Amino acid sequence: MVEDTKIGVFLCDCGEVISRNIDLSGIRSNLEKISDVGHVTLSHYLCSQKEIELMGSEISEKGLNRVVIGGCSPQFCEVIFMEAMEKSGLNPYLLSIANIRDQCGWVHPGKTRATSKAARQIKMAISKARFLEPIKKETVSINRDVLIIGGGISGMEAAIELSELDHKVTLLEREKVLGGRLHQLYSLYPLELTPGALLAEKIEAINKRANIEVLTTAELLKIEGHPGNFVAKIQRDGSPITRNFGAIVVATGCDTQFPTERYGLELSDNIITQLQFERMLKSQEEWDKIPQKIGFMLDISDEYSRISTISALRNGLAAKRRFGGEVYIFCKNLKLDAPGLEGLYREARDEGVIFFKFGDGMPTISPAHGQINIQLEDLYLARELVTLSCDLLVVDEKIIPQRDFEILKSILNIDLDSNGFYQQANVHLYPVSSIRKGIFSAGSCRADLDFSDALADGRAAAQAVHQLSYSGKAWIEVEKLVVDADKCALCLTCIRSCPHHAIEVDHEKQAAKVIDLACQGCGICAAECPAKAIQHKGYTDNEIGAQLEFLEEAI
């Protein structure tokens, strides 16, 4: 607690919404009796321009050094009041909010009980305010250059998007040419563009832009530095290159694997994978090898895979159109969870592709005399046993992470999820962000995404990078999580528990150090630290303890 706190309490009745069942003027007169409360006001709309200006002048005139708000939820008003405090010269973190509207007035019927709870909430906020400490805000410079690892469709799209946003981009590709999976695909139906044409278009766009540097046959060796200022060591054709980047986008794609044990079969001349079939469609010399009866098997390698479903529909339709014959698609239950898929399914059916759904049962696949016999219980034919024979069976594959994910993971110091793909910071909210600030992932290296999603993902990652570094500057809260070097025993608990890998060892001070730009303020390190060497400003032990004191009071 700092000496002589002078607290300003600002109550808001939110246009008489709060005062309907809370006696704010009664609370106000009680608050005035508290010795270190220097000022109490009650206003109609505290968040209005006029009231905010008034609040600012009260703060500077009366020399208030803590602000307590009794009003709506901080999710609505916190930012507004912090700005007002900053304008009047008070550190914006010296603010404590009692949520007496959303969590009291609206909840508890009956004026007496609601009023006494609101009074307690405000007193809790005041006790917390006494312990608040200022946090300094600073700007740091961020390198605007971006490194993109992987020159597949997502990587190229991200590079083009970023270069249009005026970022200097380095596009790293392990192979000799850009394009990744686009080289293996036959069509992007219902898009009219062929993969080859799309690839040529993207490569032309990349070549045209002066601020994209393409490094083929190159690999990332090492990353040093912090978000905003990474130093990357790259190896190209055996020679090392060092570059500085502000952000990194990982777009390395995925791999596929045929799970022999799930099928109980080996691949052969007439049991092939979807990529092999795609290759047959692509080269005209192999067209005469494509037989009359083709079956596509789905949902065996995986419960469901969007990539496999889309390519079975797409290639089944293409084979039917080009070569006639019979095309069967066998699936557990067709799931059409991407835009345009329902249309593709209808089109395939209209064209004469036949679908069989085998539900939870497993079809028996037995190769015999150059043919493959498939026996299954069809869900829609009253579980009748159906026996069919195909000349060619195209099987689905498991989408698996690439082998070098583990290596890249340790180079970048990020995490993989339980399936071995790059961990997203939040599947719904931040799909392209990794656990580390400044490192993003896009395309099928983070999830089962088909081609059009991968394109969109590249753009999404580019926008996320731009959001972080567009101005070349970033705000940081200096030492929001502060480490007491005397107490720190360097046990590394915080470094291990930080979900964003934002803590490192400060070798000079022999203590842990929080990287302010990378820190996202969860406070897990402060809670885990066995020596209590870390305090999270705004949620220190004193501040939480001060609120808990009120549990002693009778309701």
Add this chain to the structure above:
Amino acid sequence: MPEDKNRFSPKIAAFCCFHSAYLAADSAGAMRKSYSDGVYIIRVPCAGKVEGLHILQAFEKGADGVLILACPQESCHYISGNIRAKKRVDYILRFLEEIGIEPERLKLFNLASNQAPRFVQVVNEMAERIKDLGPSPIKAGVIGR
């Protein structure tokens, strides 16, 4: 200290993650859903920030029950905060009975920010449970001393 079950209104310290439960509580208010007024919502940035010390301190100060409300599993705003919170609660539960507090008084729930009805349900069920248990033995101890 026998107390009429209906008249006893339990005090519950609810540590609410600002990215889920706190917002759920807000929308419960916006939906005008009522819950026990003995619930003290304490805002934390993440359930993983709640230390064992804070939980025990709440009991020491006279809470009849403590709730830790975290983000849904696999969808924590801070990736592993809810898992940390779970581990810590499990750790405290191991010795809570030993120090004379019924383990039912400490609970962790996962809920998302749009689950206002679940927030109300969780809080009300907790209040009911505590009403059945009666006031915290710690409080009784203080009074009986």
